[in-house]
Amino acid sequence: MILAAKEVSKAFGGAQALRGVSFELAAGEVHALMGENGAGKSTLVKILAGLHAPDAGEVLVRGRPVRLRGPHEALRNGIAMIHQELMPVPGLSVAENLLLGREPRGRLPGTVDRRALRREAVRLLGLLDADLPVDAPMGTLSVAGMQTVEIARALGAAAAAVIMDEPTAALSGREVAALFRVIAALKARGVGIIYITHKMDEVFRVADRITVLRDGCLVRTAPAGELDESRLIALMVGRELSGWRHLATQRPRADAGEPLLVVRGLSRGGAFRDVSFEIRRGEVVGLAGLMGAGRSEVAAALFGLAPAEAGEIRVRGAAVRVRRPSDAMRLGIGMVTEDRRGYGLVPQMAVWQNITLAALPQLCPGPLLRRTAERAAAGEAAARYGIKADGAGQAVRLLSGGNQQKVVIARTLLAQPEIVILDEPTRGIDIGAKAEVHALIAALAAQGRAVLLISSEMPELLRLSDRLLVMRQGGLVAELDPLTVTQEEVLSYAMPVRKA
C-alpha cells in the first residue's frame, strides 16, 4: 500500500465535504475515483496531495502516518498531482515550466544548468510521446499542450503515486492514447495512479479498481471487473437514471423546417477555412472533431467573439455581419462558451446577476434596472435549470462546476435565442447534471430552435444530434447520420491524414 487515507473528514465552513472516508492505493494499480461534482473527490485527492489538512483521520504513506503541510512535502513523499486547473507560467519556456522548482543545479551556487534542464525536458516529453517545442514560451501552447506539459511535470517529479484530476478533459485522441501508454508504463514500474474522470469509457479502459464517493461518504470500492456502466452510475447518483442513453432516439426527429442559420464559405486564417453548413429550425447539428480542428473557432466566429474574415452568414435568410457578441445576440444567436472561467462568468457577482447579465436589455428596457423583474426571472431560471446555490446572492465563484455551467446555460437561454451554440456544454459536470443538460438540448430543439452542439464526448454527440458534421484541421470533411454511424467511423474522419 503506497498511499492511504484512513477515516479522513473535512469540512469547509458549514459544508461537510468528506465524512470518515478510507481509501487505499496499491503499487502498480490505477485506482479511479468516481462521483458527482461535490461528492468529495477533489477534497480527498487534495488531502492526499497536501493541499488541505484533514479535520480528522490520517494520511499514510507506505503504511507510515504523515502530516503533509503542502504540495512540496507531498512531493518529497513521492506524491504528485496533476491539477485540473492548469498553473503554468506563460512567459517561461516549456522546459522551464516542466522543471519549475526542481531545476538542475549549475556549477556556481544559485545557477541553473540550462543544458541539463533542456535535456531533461525533452526526455520527459518523450515519455509522453508529445511533440512540443521545449524552447517556446508556455503561453504559446494550446490548452492540450499545456496539460501535456503538466502531466509530464508530475511524471518527472514523482516516483510512487500520481494523482490525475480529469487529465484527458482537454486532450485530443492521439494525446489520450499517448497518456494511456504512459500510464501503462508507470504501472509496470510499480507507480500507483489515482484517476479522477467523468468519462465512463475511460474508467473501464484504465482502472483496476474503482472507488465511488457520494455526498462526502464512501459508497463502495470494487475491482473494475465487478462493475459495469449502469451499476457505476447507480452507485454515483444513488438511483437509476432511466433512459438517458436513448434520449435522442426518443425525441421526434426534426422535419425539414426552414433553415435558420446558413453558413457559406466561412474562413479565418489559421483557424478554419471554407466552412459551409446550415441548421434548420428544430434541428440539433453536432460538430465532431479533435482538439484544434477548428470547431470552437467556427462557433466563436458565428457568435462574434472572433469574427470570420471571409464567407457569408445568413440568419433567417438574410445575410448578416457578426462583428461582436452583441451583434449575434440581436440576431437571436446565443452561445454557451467552452471556457467557463474565461468567457462565462463574472466570478465575484451574485448568482442572480450572472443569470440576468445577457438579458438585461430585454428585462429592463430603458437605462434603469428593474430589480423585481430581474429577481423573478433569475429565480425562475434557477428553479428551471436546478441551480443549487446558497441563496441567489451568493457569489457565483463559490458554486460547484456543474452549477456554474448551469448558470452559464441559464444566462444564454434567458435572452431567448433562436439559434443556440453549445460548446462543450457538459465538460466537467457530473453525470446527473449531464443528463439534465441533454434533456434541455432536446427540449430546445423541440421548441423549434436551431442548435449547434460541439462536444468531445462522442456518445453525447451521437445521442443528441440529428446530423453530425466532422471537422478536421480547419475544414469540414464529412456529414454523417448519427443513427447509423459508429464512433470509430466518426474518428476515422476526424483523425488527421498521415502523410506517407
Added chain:
Amino acid sequence: MPCPLGKRNRLNPGFRAWGSRMGVVLALLATGLALACLCPQFLSVANLTNVVRQVAINGILAVGVTLVLLTGGVDLSLGSVVALSGVVAAHLAHPGEYPLAVPVLAGVLAGAACGGLNGLVVTRGRVPPFIATLGMMTAARGVALVLSGGRPVSNMGPALTRLAGDWARVPVPALVLAAVALGAAWMLRNTRQGRYLYAVGGNEQAARAAGIGVRGVKFLAYALCGALAGLAGVVLAARITTGQPNAGVAYELDPIAAVVIGGTSLAGGVGGVGGTLLGVLLMGVIGNGLDLLNVSSYYQQIVKGLIIVGAVWFDRQRRSVERE
C-alpha cells in the same frame, strides 16, 4: 425542493457588503473616539465642519475614480485635470461677465473632455490605463499652463467663490460631495450601466460574451471620472479664489488610496461608493486629528502611508481568514 433563490438570502449581498466595510467603520469609530478623548475640540461643530470641508475635494475625486477602478482601470490624471478645469472656470468667472452656470459647466466639461479622451485612448487605442492617464497627467497640466500663461488666473467674481462658502452653516463643497456620492451610488445600483461597470471589471471577456459593449462602459467610466475631477477643480478654484495652473499636484493619489481603503478592488469588479466615502472620511479624520495634536506634517505623511498599506493588509488578512 425549497426555492433555491429564497427570500431569506436576499439579505445576503447587503450583509456581505456591510461586513466587508466593518473594518473601516470600526477604524473610523475608534479614531473618532480616541480623538474625542485626546482633544475635546475634535467634536466641536466648528471642527467637524472643517473636516467635511477638507475632505470634500478628495471625496469628489474619489467617487469618480471609484468608477474607473471598478472597471479594473486607473486614472492618474486627476490632479492635472483639477488644475486645468480650475483655470478654465476662473477664466470665465471674472465679475459680471457670465452667470455662475457658465464657469461651472465649462470646468466640468473640460474635465469630461480629458476623461473622455482617456477613455478613447484606453478603449480604441488599447493603451494600458496606467500609461494613457499618465500621459494625460502631463498633457493636461501643460494645457492649464498654456491657457493661463503660467500665472494664476485671479479676479474672480463673488458668485463662484460662494461655492466654497457655507449654505445653512454647511460647507457647500460638502453638499456637492454628498450629491455626487448619492448620484454615483444610485447609478451603480439602479442603472444597467452601473451593473455593467461591475461586470466589465469582474470579467471583461465574459461581459463581452454577454453582449455588453465593453468599450462604451469603460469610456463612460473615464468620462464621468474626468467630469467629477472637473467639478472638483471648480470647487478648488472657488476655495483658493484663483485658477492655479500648478494646483492639484499629486491629487490623484489620496483618492485612489481612499477608494482602496474603502474596499474597492484594484483588480476591478468589487466595491462601491459607500466604502469610498468611509475611506475618504477615515483619511480626513486622521489628518484632522494629527493637526489637532500638533503632529508635524512630515510625520503626518508617514502615518498616512502606514494607514494606506495597513488598511489593505488588514483587508487581505480578513479575506484569507474568510476563505479558510
